[in-house]
Amino acid sequence: MSPISAPKRGHYKGPVVFAYDPALRFAVDLLPVDGPGESVDLSVDGTLERRPIARTVGLIEAFAAELTLFWIEGYGGGLFLPFRDETSGTQTYGGGRYLIDAIKGADLGLNAAGKLILDFNFAYHPSCAHNAAYVCPLAPPQNVLPVPVRAGERL
Secondary structure (H helix, E strand, C coil): CCCCCHHHHCCCCCCEECCCCHHHEEEEEEEECCCCCEEEECHHHCEEEEEEEEEEECCHHHHCCCCEEEEEECCCCEEEEEEECCCECCCECCCCEEEEECCCCECCCECCCCCEEEEHHHCECCHHHCCCCCCCCCCCHHHECCCCCCCCEEC
């Protein structure tokens, strides 16, 4: 099922994105973290369980913060990296965007040195940004960047 509602599909020309900026592609280290999981109610899709597993090391200089990666228990499983930034609610979806969602295959993997590739040019809005019928897990407080990230999908 497409998050683009049936009446809009005939006119939809694809996502609107910021111009590609190679400076917004990073290779980061990961610092393991252990913390309590949390449940996110997805309405008719059930409950998503996510738990923090790592914190990035390598974004602080560019974004004045690091981000937490989550492991999704059940519901397809895998890595999940949602974030919000200073563009959220004005230039991008207010609830934030996704950078990694292993359920949908949005993961660029590791480089030869074993660092995780995070390319913010591929950040995208969750399905709920396109269709109110969807309920999406949004970025938690620890994944709010205090600067604008003008990369990836925009309004």
